[in-house]
Amino acid sequence: MSTETDDPLFTEIDLEWEHLKNRLFLGVIFAASMFGVVMLALLLLDVATDFYVGVTEYDIGLGEFFTRDGSRREELAGFRGAIVASIMLMVLTAILSFFVGVGSAIYLEEYAPDTRVTRLIEANLANLAGVPSIVYGLLALAAFVNGIGIGPILIAGSVALALLVMPIIIVTTQEALRSVPDGVRNGSYATGATEWQTIRRVVLPAAMPGIMTGTILALARAIGETAPLIMVGALFVNRTPFGPFDRFSAMPTQIYNWAAEPSQHFVHLAATGIAVLLAFVFVMNGIAVYLRNKYETDI
Structure with a gap:
């Protein structure tokens, strides 16, 4: 009667070499x-060093930095207009992308039949989530800034960023809806609820942690995007925007403009802006x- 050690399956394996490969891979x-x-x-250390030097040696006052608009004169330059523009951008981007993105995900996940067309749309959405951001800037430039002729205004930047984050919101919302167990849906149907009542009162509340997390993380990515805003013409504007139809210069583009200046004072202003961003x-x-922890506790 043969034993396990006589089996070629075990005797031909060099366990020491396997362990070495595992350690190498690790x-x-x-x-x-x-x-x-x-x-x-290292990047954070470099930014922190430039920020400290700017505050201590170049006398960059944080009070004036937050209360002044942009300026070509380094001693008068501030970050207020860029901060206000970025906040307005995020509000408009959230409005433009959240409802369309969540609605599209609900339809694709709950209502659309499992056909070849539906699978093609979902595959394209997953691919769109990885498209470089400058492509969305070119699209907004061609379709809205030059096509419609609205010009390089704040609403054009919001559309570009909304196009950027919408595929991400759709994909994350679909994943959140898929994470809701089928037993929850079946229990709602068993009580006589309609499909829409089940989605609105059972599925969406259960999926809301994932939806909110995905949306806010997508907006956190959008707030630091520079390429789409540069493409729509958000370069240097030395005033605070007051509405969606004003020209603007957001935090990333303002930092880009400062970093491109030859003066070291502007470089340290850029580092201060990076710290704020x-x-x-x-x-x-x-x-x-x-929000994710709060919803998970409440549900």
């Missing part, structure tokens, strides 16, 4: 992860985590 993926972390830390991104990510 080391490679750990090194890749640490490379990204180290590069991010990073604060906005961290706050938006924190809000996403808070």
Whole structure:
């Protein structure tokens, strides 16, 4: 009677070599992860150093920085107009993208039949979520700024950013809807609820943590996008916008303009602007985590 050690399946495997390959693979993926972390830390350190030098040596007052508009004179330049423009951009982008994106995801996931056309649409949406942002800027430039002739105004930038984040919102909303167990739907149907009542009162509340998280993270990506705004003409504007039909210069484009200036004072102004932009991104990510935890607790 043969034993397990006599089986060629076990005797021909060099376990030491297998363990070595596993350790090598673990080391490679750990090194890749640490490379990204180290590069991010170096970038943050560089921004923090320029920010500190700007405040201490170039006398960049944070009070004046937040209360002045942009200016070609470095001692008078501020960030107020860019902050207001970015906030207005995010509000308009959320309005333009959220309802259309969530509605499209609900239709594709709950109502659309499982046909070849539906699968083609879903595949294209997944591909659109990875398209470079400058493509959406070119689309907004051709269709709205030059096509309709609305010009480089704030609503044009909002449309470009809404086109950018809408596929992301659709895909994340679909994943959130798929995560709701079928038993929850069947239980609602068993009580006599219609399909729309089940979606509105049962499925959507259960999927809301994922929907809100995906939407806010998509907006957090949009607030730092520069290429679409440059394409629609959001370059240097030295005043605060007061409505969606005003010209504007958002935080990323204002930082880009400052960084392109030869004066070191403008470089440190750009670092200060980067610190403010990073604060906005961290706050938006924190809000996403808070809302997700809140909805998961309440449901």
